[in-house]
Amino acid sequence: ETGVTQTPRHLVMGMTNKKSLKCEQHLGHNAMYWYKQSAKKPLELMFVYSLEERVENNSVPSRFSPECPNSSHLFLHLHTLQPEDSALYLCASSQRTTDQETQYFGPGTRLLVL
Amino acid sequence: AQTVTQSQPEMSVQEAETVTLSCTYDTSESDYYLFWYKQPPSRQMILVIRQEAYKQQNATENRFSVNFQKAAKSFSLKISDSQLGDAAMYFCAYRSPTSGTYKYIFGTGTRLKVLA
Numbered sequence: 001e002t003g004v005t006q007t008p009r010h011l012v013m014g015m016t017n018k019k020s021l022k023c024e025q026h027l028g029h030n031a032m033y034w035y036k037q038s039a040k041k042p043l044e045l046m047f048v049y050s051l052e053e054r055v056e057n058n059s060v061p062s063r064f065s066p067e068c069p070n071s072s073h074l075f076l077h078l079h080t081l082q083p084e085d086s087a088l089y090l091c092a093s094s095q096r097t098t099d100q101e102t103q104y105f106g107p108g109t110r111l112l113v114l
Numbered sequence: 115a116q117t118v119t120q121s122q123p124e125m126s127v128q129e130a131e132t133v134t135l136s137c138t139y140d141t142s143e144s145d146y147y148l149f150w151y152k153q154p155p156s157r158q159m160i161l162v163i164r165q166e167a168y169k170q171q172n173a174t175e176n177r178f179s180v181n182f183q184k185a186a187k188s189f190s191l192k193i194s195d196s197q198l199g200d201a202a203m204y205f206c207a208y209r210s211p212t213s214g215t216y217k218y219i220f221g222t223g224t225r226l227k228v229l230a
Contacts, residue, residue, distance in 0.1 A: 003158075042118070043218075043220040101209070106158065107158045
């Protein structure tokens with residue numbers, strides 16, 4: 001596997017379910033990100049982890065819970081979601097340097113909440 | 115706060131022709147980074163090109179080039195000799211170089227259709 005991978009690629013869940021999204025990066029990066037992509041809206045940054053420590057949380061509802069056990073893996077735990085949470089969830093990683101930092105994205109998980 | 119605006123929700127171009135996608139941004143910073151990302155249908159978002167604001171020379175990557183107008187806060191993407199594989203959503207993004215700032219700000223995207 002190379003780059004950034006995400007599983008599952010598609011997920012359908014009810015509002016009472018609990019599920020987790022997984023992201024893995026094979027690039028040796030030290031920062032990982034969760035984004036929400038909804039139609040006709042800019043990508044919304046949800047969480048940032050750098051060196052496994054959460055450094056930014058953009059007031060995301062508590063029904064989304066991130067976990068970063070090491071620099072290569074990132075999870076997004078979901079519980080009691082709402083239909084408006086249906087979207088494409090993108091994971092990204094980057095190497096935190098002064099000027100060469102570029103984010104690399106995974107293929108995303110398409111989430112549908114019924 | 116910084117903002118990124120892509121005013122063209124959708125564009126079309128004939129195969130082998132040239133197309134320019136527009137992006138404007140608003141910032142009070144003098145140094146920053148700008149990016150164009152491509153997201154093909156049901157596929158991964160990939161970096162097309164990046165530009166450092168302190169560089170006057172416009173970045174180029176094969177058939178992709180930018181027209182960076184710092185004073186006008188404009189960062190357009192030109193695709194030459196368009197190919198069917200160029201059909202995708204294109205996102206313009208801004209990143210501040212400030213230490214500790216991890217936020218990338220994205221535009222709403224432009225859907226590019228390439229006509230055979």
